[in-house]
Amino acid sequence: GAGVSQSPRxxxxxxxxxxxxxxxxxxxxxxxFWYQQALGxxxxxxxxxxxxxxxxxxxxxxxxxxxxxxxxxxxTLKIQRTQQEDSAVYLCASKFERVGGxxxxxxxxxxxxxxx
Amino acid sequence: xxxxxQLDSQVPVFEEAPVELRCNYSSSVSxxxxxxxxxxxxxxxxxxxxxxxxxxxxxINGFEAEFNKSQTSFHLRKPSVHISDTAEYFCAVTRPxxxxxxxxxxxxxxxxxxxxx
Numbered sequence: 001g002a003g004v005s006q007s008p009r010x011x012x013x014x015x016x017x018x019x020x021x022x023x024x025x026x027x028x029x030x031x032x033f034w035y036q037q038a039l040g041x042x043x044x045x046x047x048x049x050x051x052x053x054x055x056x057x058x059x060x061x062x063x064x065x066x067x068x069x070x071x072x073x074x075x076t077l078k079i080q081r082t083q084q085e086d087s088a089v090y091l092c093a094s095k096f097e098r099v100g101g102x103x104x105x106x107x108x109x110x111x112x113x114x115x116x
Numbered sequence: 117x118x119x120x121x122q123l124d125s126q127v128p129v130f131e132e133a134p135v136e137l138r139c140n141y142s143s144s145v146s147x148x149x150x151x152x153x154x155x156x157x158x159x160x161x162x163x164x165x166x167x168x169x170x171x172x173x174x175x176i177n178g179f180e181a182e183f184n185k186s187q188t189s190f191h192l193r194k195p196s197v198h199i200s201d202t203a204e205y206f207c208a209v210t211r212p213x214x215x216x217x218x219x220x221x222x223x224x225x226x227x228x229x230x231x232x233x
Contacts, residue, residue, distance in 0.1 A: 104165075
């Protein structure tokens with residue numbers, strides 16, 4: 001596709017369930033970012049990949065959060081044993097360049113997670 | 117560490133009126149500055165950015181922002197808004213890449229612009 005694609009767009013999980021959120025970046029984009037956007041807040045950085053390498057995971061809020069990009073393209077954000085505070089929109093973004101370049105960051109529409 | 121403050125969470129204006137969305141940042145080093153827009157049910161889109169050079173930057177749909185280093189501000193303005201400008205606007209900052217900076221964006225909390233007929 002032409003843009004960053006995320007699935008599912010909406011996910012309702014019971015507390016304690018595991019969830020997996022998928023991101024298809026724009027083809028050929030080297031850099032991939034995950035952000036968490038809580039209600040009424042701006043996006044907050046979670047983690048960053050350059051190709052298949054996860055170079056920064058300092059924003060992941062706990063060890064229940066895990067992200068991977070095994071072949072340097074599609075990425076999955078996994079949340080284990082979901083808690084109510086995990087409810088948020090999870091945004092994926094990609095960029096053609098390596099991190100630090102001044103090129104535009106392209107965002108997907110996000111995956112809205114609601115934990116009951 | 118950098119941070120971004122958007123002083124107004126909501127800005128209602130009438131169509132064809134001017135608007136200013138305020139953004140202040142804090143950083144001990146030089147930064148790149150961005151405005152992103154999020155239309156209803158859509159992803160974030162880059163509106164404009166300041167990297168270096170002229171402190172006044174413009175978008176293709178009539179918005180402009182001015183980088184003011186002394187006031188650490190990057191306010192977004194439009195002289196005459198349209199109904200279609202109704203959206204949420206996010207100011208963001210990142211450091212130029214050197215010394216290990218990885219260049220991820222730090223966002224403000226957003227300003228909802230509501231344009232009324």
